[in-house]
Amino acid sequence: MSSNNLTIKPNNHRVYQCPFEKKIELLNLLIKDNAGKSIVVVTAKDAKIIEEGLQNKEIQVIEDKNLIKDKELHADIIIGFEMPIKNIVYMARASKATEKSFMLLDESEQNDLHFIEMLLGRAIKQESVEGFNYPVIEEDEKPKVKKLSKDEIKEVAKKRYEKSTNTQDAAFEKKKNFDKPKKEFKKDFSKDAKRSERPKDDKWAKKKKSPNKxxxxxxxxxxxxxxxxxxxxxxxxxxxxxxxDALKVTGKKINIKARKSKSED
Incomplete structure (x- = not known):
């Protein structure tokens, strides 16, 4: 399914940032804020787990495989509980929405969003609801990277080079000393031996010819x-x-007639 089948406007695609453990809570909040709209929640996993956590039991929860099969299913708002297994499935989800398409994404799922945006042909707007933001890492909590001096950088590069060289040398020696069984080849005679000294079964030995009669x-x-x-x-x-007695090649003889003079005529 291509983006040409989508009826909702580009601004009506939304991604809500939300940690995985808070998704049910945010889902209930979005359903409450859009009361009066027909809403369908879509999941790539087991729908029963989401149904148990919903406050509004009238909301339909459906799995992707059933959503694609049901060609008559449409709703004002389609909410994707997580990233679909295949990027093209997002198009199937959004095509069922007549007004808006939402998707709840954990921070770990953000990297895969890029492929859906490439398929859609545009970036999807992201929103964050207070209390459902990704955990912010303070500057003090970030691991500090020690800056190396020029001499330290040279020393690190030298060690890497030596390690790489030693690894290559070890691999070469291992290949060189590989104990592979070799086929034994025994010569029945030396290279410089006379033909008369070679064994009789030698196929290259000179054979005696019977006299030509x-x-x-x-x-x-x-x-x-x-x-x-x-x-x-x-x-x-x-x-x-x-x-x-051999034939001799002789030159070709050419007979030339003497030319008559005018006086003779």
Whole structure:
């Protein structure tokens, strides 16, 4: 539900400051001051606890979950006994009011009011009734903060730096000395060992090749061998070619006809 569904004016939203233990007393006072108006008290908790403390038993007390379900419910004044569980629920409460919307807040609930104001798009006016104000802490009761000199500030900063450095060093040493089981890797031979000295099951060991034999010629007269032979280096009878038997690349010959002179024509 958005703020567009609200019918009451912005000035008719009110927050009453009140300690939690005095909320029932202030609630009865607000109901008495607005006698003759239809009033509904809304709570996020058990409604029976509030009903027992009301002087006027005709006032309806309803929980948020039932307020949202009852689409026909409206009253001149809606009083929220505490902060709703969800910020959007405040809009549901205020939309049921035709004149004013109140909310009783303890000092501990004030921090959450900011989110409702953001949702509403404006600040909600706060009022305090005499006798229901938040407890005021006198200056003498406030804990005094000792002001440090420049040397003391440097000393505190130095200690923090040393503590941070020692913590990082300790964490690094712990990580460095972490006893993690390592997989054992054993070499069957040294890196510089000769191939002939390596074990037979070594997959990289040099294997003996059977000699390549000339098997004859195929139907096209091409030489056949038992293995790879590099046939370009062999004659058709299976014997290796000599260097001077290799094909020689010769330059291309161009026939140029002599041009006839005009006198010959």
């Amino acid at each position: 000339f098997l004859g010629k195929d139907e096209n007269g091409k030489a056949l061998f038992s293995g790879k032979s590099g046939e370009r280096n062999h004659r058709y009878d299976g014997t290796p070619r000599d260097k001077w």
